[in-house]
Amino acid sequence: MSATARVAGKVHKWLALLMAIQILFWFVSGLFFAIAPIEQVRSEHMKAAAPPAPISIAVAAAGLQRIAGAAPGERIEIRTMLARPVALVSPREGRPRLYDLGSGRQISPVPSALAVEIAEADHVGNLQAARVSLVTEASPEYRAALPAWRIEFDDGANRALYVAQDTGVVTARRSTLWRVFDFLWSLHIMDFKNHEDFNTPLLIVSTALALVMIVAGIVLFPSRLGYNAWRRRRRRDRQGPQ
Incomplete structure (x- = not known):
């Protein structure tokens, strides 16, 4: 050698x-x-099909008129949440604000009961939430918008959905498979x-x-x-x- x-x-x-x-x-x-x-790692296959509901210009205009006295924002997004029109007002600084365009009432910070409704509607099937907790700090499992509600389901996969408290959006879906992957x-x-x-x-x-x-x-x-x-x-x- x-x-x-x-x-x-x-x-x-x-x-x-x-x-x-x-x-x-x-x-x-x-x-x-x-x-x-x-x-499957991202639990996309467990997301309920929800075709976008159209919002007429008249409904949007009337809703915006109801919140005309609210603090201004740099961006206003109009969308539906649980089949009702809402507006998300995002200021340059500070937390976003979510409004119900039907009543003009501010929804955010989203309460736990509403967050559970959002998560159950997002999840495939008719499962009800098993546990709810408020997350205020980032962790390896969740690094998106804070604070957020963590809604757990006993669906055999230890699935948890995160709903941002300011926007009412499902920002993450976690499961045992995701945790192993992570x-x-x-x-x-x-x-x-x-x-x-x-x-x-x-x-x-x-x-x-x-x-x-x-x-x-x-x-x-x-x-x-x-x-x-x-x-x-x-x-x-x-x-x-x-």
């Missing part, structure tokens, strides 16, 4: 020992990502705290070491196949007896 092959062998062996567990995590998580349909994602990108940063120094160093290990393996490959020994024998045969 040549000196280069001996050095490559030692580098490959020790880096393989050092990186074995993380490489296992990369392959296991990568296999899971390839198998699990992303639509856990494996944290192992894959080596961000064990927030599960979202794939530029961590730990990942960069680990990937660089894995690359060195692969290159060392490629250098070692001809020697392990006996190619180098075959070349030496062939060279001796050509030179003949001394």
